[in-house]
Amino acid sequence: MSTSEMTREDVAAITLDEATTFIWREAExxxxxxxxxxxxxxTPDGLYVIPIERDTGDRAGELNIAYDDAEMRAMRxxxxxxxxSISSAPSARTVRTTSxxxxxxxxxxxAIVRCAQMLVEYxxxxxxxxxxxxxxxxxxxxxxxxxxxxEVLLLNSDDPLWGVGYLF
Amino acid sequence: xxxxxxxxxxxxLVQDDRVHTALYKDPAIFDxxxxxxxxxxxxxxxxxxxxxxKNTFRKSYVGKQPVIVTRDKEEKVHVLLNRCRHRxxxxxxxxxxxxxxxxxxxxxxxxxxxxxxxxxxxxxVYGEGFDKDEFPLVSLRTEEYNGMIFATFRDDIExxxxxxxxxxxxxxxxxxxxxxxxxKTLGEHQFRFPGNxxxxxxxxxxxxHFPIVHKTFLDSLDAExxxxxxxxxxxxxxxxxxxxxxxxxxxxxLVDLEENLDAPIPERFAELAEELxxxxxxxxxxxxxxxxxxxxxxxxxLFPNVACSMAFFRVLRPVSVDExxxxxxxxxxxxxxxxxxxxxxxxxxxxxxxxxxxSPDDAEGWERVQRGSSAGDDLWILVNRGKEPLVGHAAGxxxxxxxAETGMRAAYQQWKRMMSx
Ligand code: FES
Ligand SMILES: [Fe+2]
Numbered sequence: 171m172s173t174s175e176m177t178r179e180d181v182a183a184i185t186l187d188e189a190t191t192f193i194w195r196e197a198e199x200x201x202x203x204x205x206x207x208x209x210x211x212x213t214p215d216g217l218y219v220i221p222i223e224r225d226t227g228d229r230a231g232e233l234n235i236a237y238d239d240a241e242m243r244a245m246r247x248x249x250x251x252x253x254x255s256i257s258s259a260p261s262a263r264t265v266r267t268t269s270x271x272x273x274x275x276x277x278x279x280x281a282i283v284r285c286a287q288m289l290v291e292y293x294x295x296x297x298x299x300x301x302x303x304x305x306x307x308x309x310x311x312x313x314x315x316x317x318x319x320x321e322v323l324l325l326n327s328d329d330p331l332w333g334v335g336y337l338f
Numbered sequence: 339x340x341x342x343x344x345x346x347x348x349x350x351l352v353q354d355d356r357v358h359t360a361l362y363k364d365p366a367i368f369d370x371x372x373x374x375x376x377x378x379x380x381x382x383x384x385x386x387x388x389x390x391x392k393n394t395f396r397k398s399y400v401g402k403q404p405v406i407v408t409r410d411k412e413e414k415v416h417v418l419l420n421r422c423r424h425r426x427x428x429x430x431x432x433x434x435x436x437x438x439x440x441x442x443x444x445x446x447x448x449x450x451x452x453x454x455x456x457x458x459x460x461x462x463v464y465g466e467g468f469d470k471d472e473f474p475l476v477s478l479r480t481e482e483y484n485g486m487i488f489a490t491f492r493d494d495i496e497x498x499x500x501x502x503x504x505x506x507x508x509x510x511x512x513x514x515x516x517x518x519x520x521x522k523t524l525g526e527h528q529f530r531f532p533g534n535x536x537x538x539x540x541x542x543x544x545x546x547h548f549p550i551v552h553k554t555f556l557d558s559l560d561a562e563x564x565x566x567x568x569x570x571x572x573x574x575x576x577x578x579x580x581x582x583x584x585x586x587x588x589x590x591x592l593v594d595l596e597e598n599l600d601a602p603i604p605e606r607f608a609e610l611a612e613e614l615x616x617x618x619x620x621x622x623x624x625x626x627x628x629x630x631x632x633x634x635x636x637x638x639x640l641f642p643n644v645a646c647s648m649a650f651f652r653v654l655r656p657v658s659v660d661e662x663x664x665x666x667x668x669x670x671x672x673x674x675x676x677x678x679x680x681x682x683x684x685x686x687x688x689x690x691x692x693x694x695x696x697s698p699d700d701a702e703g704w705e706r707v708q709r710g711s712s713a714g715d716d717l718w719i720l721v722n723r724g725k726e727p728l729v730g731h732a733a734g735x736x737x738x739x740x741x742a743e744t745g746m747r748a749a750y751q752q753w754k755r756m757m758s759x
Contacts, residue, residue: 220693222525231676233525233668233683236693249554249695256551256706257698294705328433330528330663331691333698333705 184281186273192315205247212317219321258335262293279310301325349758352750355722362534362711368659375756376401380488380501382644387522396434406430408451417480417489418453423473453477504579508638512646514595517630522672527691530663531701533708535656542639543586543745555695574740582641582752584745592635599625613677631678641752666690721746
């Protein structure tokens with residue numbers, strides 16, 4: 171490996187600090203339900219996946235709770251913000267925290283970040299807590315970090331859930 | 339009004355065009371329903387592809403009672419109470435899988451998949467008179483129609499086919515979604531809502547709510563597909579099929595998936611058609627598969643707990659008077675092209691499940707019904723819409739408007755027969 175290549179990789183490495191700052195910012199955007207600001211956090215070919223199955227498999231070849239490309243994400247945001255969906259007008263309120271970060275540098279300006287997410291939702295005098303393991307594939311582009319993939323594996327992904335009118 | 343206590347009294351709570359709100363919120367009525375309805379009729383428990391080979395099983399329920407649906411080593415299907423004969427521990431807590439034996443985790447009694455008690459640790463202590471044949475897992479009467487497996491606690495009621503009656507023709511049409519391949523389940527969405535099971539039962543043949551509740555789903559479709567889902571504007575109808583079953587045809591053009599194969603392929607399936615052609619399927623096969631992938635044009639509601647709903651099975655399980663669990667089981671082609679099954683899963687995710695563009699809004703509507711039913715002491719639920727048959731409709735002289743509440747009336751009349759029998 172030549173010196174110049176090494177330097178390029180060093181410059182590209184995504185630090186834990188950068189990753190957590192990004193993920194916390196995303197969490198805050200989602201809790202504010204500012205979905206218009208959330209969409210551009212993905213790369214154009216990025217995927218937002220909420221699986222049912224516990225084992226990491228071929229998500230495209232199995233049924234998921236959500237399996238969204240850019241088009242589906244845009245439609246989902248439009249739906250949640252339209253005011254015409256009775257499950258999200260009003261939506262449950264949410265507060266989430268993310269922690270327990272583990273980062274693995276990838277090649278090509280990318281990193282896999284795994285973390286824990288605790289989300290509390292409130293609606294109709296009822297409070298629920300949902301835990302999840304979240305895996306991000308972050309890539310560095312000209313405008314900073316972006317999500318190439320966000321996979322939210324809910325602790326109870328294969329149990330009966332409920333109508334969810336917000337985003338995990 | 340005074341709450342009736344005897345069987346005869348329950349009948350008064352259901353009139354031809356309305357039912358009393360007590361049906362949603364009286365725990366005593368719920369307990370009676372579990373006895374008089376769920377223990378006295380055919381209850382859907384699984385699709386045959388959920389126990390695909392010998393020595394496979396999946397957990398299910400008949401009313402409130404946990405059961406295991408199994409396929410034994412002779413490939414025969416059984417529905418067994420999930421309860422060890424020793425001291426009642428459940429013998430299976432895995433959702434589905436493959437095994438040749440259930441070993442009770444408490445004292446180690448083991449059972450074959452046909453329910454037979456195979457062995458008992460340290461059996462000698464029971465003495466000579468202990469006969470294993472006396473203690474199999476309790477087996478329910480089980481019958482299957484076109485892949486749909488039903489069980490009943492009753493040995494003396496009519497055979498399943500007779501109970502399904504006029505619904506059989508529609509089950510057969512529904513299974514054409516296999517496009518010539520056997521139908522298999524592809525996974526399921528599960529959710530609960532805080533409301534009575536009959537609120538869900540009503541919903542399956544309620545087209546009236548569709549354009550209102552599912553506006554955001556409709557808005558997410560391209561113009562061509564949105565027209566297809568203009569469910570109130572295409573000459574559909576609702577029909578009482580007897581025994582509490584009902585049919586709602588929303589898209590008449592999609593009743594028989596083997597017809598109209600020459601019609602142009604819709605825009606949203608163009609890419610899939612290309613992929614199938616590239617895989618070497620003939621033009622006829624491509625058209626047949628593509629048309630099947632989009633799903634059928636009707637909902638068939640089978641009393642009391644399952645529906646064949648456009649492209650999936652919709653199963654309800656009563657949990658308590660104000661809690662109900664729902665499964666939306668995606669189906670596809672067993673051995674058919676993967677691209678087709680993938681597309682069906684994406685379409686399923688689009689509408690169904692906890693985060694679909696449709697189900698959460700349905701669930702919210704149902705929860706609102708339950709919450710609202712606490713208001714007023716003596717009010718009735720109206721199911722009086724569209725009582726007059728449509729004159730001169732191609733589907734016959736007994737059909738009502740697509741937005742009529744005929745399906746609900748059919749279900750409640752069956753409820754009344756069973757609750758006052
Ligand atoms: S309860 Fe099953 S062996 Fe004792
Ligand atoms: Fe609906």
